[in-house]
Amino acid sequence: MDGYEVKKVMDQVHISSEMQEEVIMNIRKRMAKGSRNTGTRSFRKMVTAAAALAVAAGVISFPVRAVVSSVVQERLESVPKEEMTELNDMVQSQHEVLADGFSREYFASEKERSQALWQAYKNGTFPENVIVQADSAADAPEGTLCYIRTTGVFQLPAQEMTDEEMLEIIDFQHKMSYAVAHGPQAQAAAAESREKDARLEKMLEDAGGGISVNEAVEIARKQLQADFGGEADEMELLTYRDGTPGVCLLDASEYEEVTFAEESKAGVVYDVGFGNPDTHVIYGYVMDAVDGSILYSYK
Numbered sequence: 056m057d058g059y060e061v062k063k064v065m066d067q068v069h070i071s072s073e074m075q076e077e078v079i080m081n082i083r084k085r086m087a088k089g090s091r092n093t094g095t096r097s098f099r100k101m102v103t104a105a106a107a108l109a110v111a112a113g114v115i116s117f118p119v120r121a122v123v124s125s126v127v128q129e130r131l132e133s134v135p136k137e138e139m140t141e142l143n144d145m146v147q148s149q150h151e152v153l154a155d156g157f158s159r160e161y162f163a164s165e166k167e168r169s170q171a172l173w174q175a176y177k178n179g180t181f182p183e184n185v186i187v188q189a190d191s192a193a194d195a196p197e198g199t200l201c202y203i204r205t206t207g208v209f210q211l212p213a214q215e216m217t218d219e220e221m222l223e224i225i226d227f228q229h230k231m232s233y234a235v236a237h238g239p240q241a242q243a244a245a246a247e248s249r250e251k252d253a254r255l256e257k258m259l260e261d262a263g264g265g266i267s268v269n270e271a272v273e274i275a276r277k278q279l280q281a282d283f284g285g286e287a288d289e290m291e292l293l294t295y296r297d298g299t300p301g302v303c304l305l306d307a308s309e310y311e312e313v314t315f316a317e318e319s320k321a322g323v324v325y326d327v328g329f330g331n332p333d334t335h336v337i338y339g340y341v342m343d344a345v346d347g348s349i350l351y352s353y354k
Contacts, residue, residue: 126179131233142234149207158210165216172221176229182222202227255304255323255344262321265344268302274347275327275340282352283338290329290338302327304344320345 161169172180187201192210195201200220201210209224235241259265266274272292279287303326307319320343328339341351 124177124179127177127229130181131229134230134233139230139234139237142231143238143240145204146207146231146235147238147240149205156206156208158208159213162215165221168218169221172218173225176222176225180222182219182226184219184223186223186227200224251306252304255306258321258323259344262323262345265321265323266325266347268325270347271302271325271327271342271344274342274349275329278340278349278352279329279338287329289331291331293328293330305341307350318348318350319343324350 187196187199188204189195189201189210190204192203192206192208195203195210198212198214200212200216200223202208203210212220276287276292279290283290305324305326307322307324323344324341325344326339326341328337330337336354338354339352340349341353342349
């Protein structure tokens with residue numbers, strides 16, 4: 056999955072605040088350990104899960120906003136179409152980039168200010184300048200904030216950033232997200248996803264029907280309670296941008312590391328995810344879409 060896929064997924068997530076950079080680092084570590092299957096939709100679900108957990112403001116990898124204020128929307132719509140096309144093309148070119156990263160972690164004071172600056176941006180406080188960009192780290196001006204186009208990394212200065220610099224990051228993240236969401240690739244991917252959902256629903260129908268999304272969530276909640284006891288109360292069901300449950304209907308045959316296609320009654324499964332907004336730990340269940348039997352759990 057390239058940078059575009061991740062950004063597109065993140066823009067669909069419904070969360071109450073900004074996503075912390077450590078969430079993306081956790082995804083990178085999970086990929087490095089090979090703990091995901093190679094099915095695109097399954098990994099898309101994992102990314103969605105991680106993003107939805109970050110309800111505490113902090114270091115941002117890229118913008119994930121439940122609601123864009125009218126003043127921000129107006130700003131984004133005013134950006135020349137040519138600039139948005141260039142931004143979208145840049146993201147498409149970052150094939151090996153999982154998600155925008157940072158050359159260093161935010162300082163504690165920067166994390167604290169980040170929350171206020173995100174709110175200020177939403178209310179119309181925008182940076183005076185645009186972020187400096189470079190094609191490589193070698194070309195980046197030393198000691199200043201710069202976005203590396205080829206790697207998708209924000210090169211941060213060694214010293215604590217100013218409010219202006221942090222606003223430039225926030226502004227650039229919003230522009231990238233907007234450009235990707237309105238790009239032709241996003242439209243094509245959305246159409247492909249709708250077609251796939253229709254195919255999976257037809258598979259269930261041909262098998263005599265299956266459990267509903269709400270039933271899948273209820274089964275997963277009961278299993279979560281059995282597995283975690285009181286800790287289960289601290290975990291939240293992931294939700295999409297429109298507020299609907301973040302439950303994916305998946306083709307069981309897409310999983311490679313864990314094989315349960317033969318166990319699935321119709322070859323279709325639900326993936327139901329939960330997470331702790333404080334620890335960013337994600338936990339979920341894959342269940343048969345026909346009878347709701349748990350086939351696999353993941354963390």
